[in-house]
Amino acid sequence: MILEVADIRIPPGKNAEFEAAIGQGLATVLPRAKGFIAHKVQRGIDSPERYILLIWWQALENHTVDFRQGPLFAEWRSFIGPFLAVPPHVEHFELALESGWPR
């Protein structure tokens, strides 16, 4: 399992519209993506125009190849594209240490 971390900046004041749009994209597109496990959308407290999208994938290639180079990517971007103030910065991570999930 790997973690995609996408750093997203939206225009000021568009939070409600962005959250509705990304929610629709996550609900309708991601469940059809090969290797998709789970997601969280985190809204910035210090920077209200910043969001961190966390997506867990079974393997790196499920995101970098299957999703990004497949037919679902354009569909996904149609939801969030209009709200991207700058291109999102996306990197991938593997779990090094943990205390278990929050309960």
Next chain:
Amino acid sequence: MILEVADIRIPPGKNAEFEAAIGQGLATVLPRAKGFIAHKVQRGIDSPERYILLIWWQALENHTVDFRQGPLFAEWRSFIGPFLAVPPHVEHFELALESGWPR
């Protein structure tokens, strides 16, 4: 519950030493911090010198006031300080949307 996201850069080749040090800090200091819930240390795949530290706190002030301005902070920094290539970038987030935890 809020999420602290710390973006950490270490010097090249110091991964094993850094993970041992932050692991010790997380095991010995964080459980004594008021409002600490859980943590994950994510190692960069695209950028091997990059780590994302995720810490869930009960309230924002548990990190910004109780921890950062309290006696545990110097103790915590004694573990990870020697490995910080640049000052970590730290911001706080609240949960906007989720699909549940990975299973």
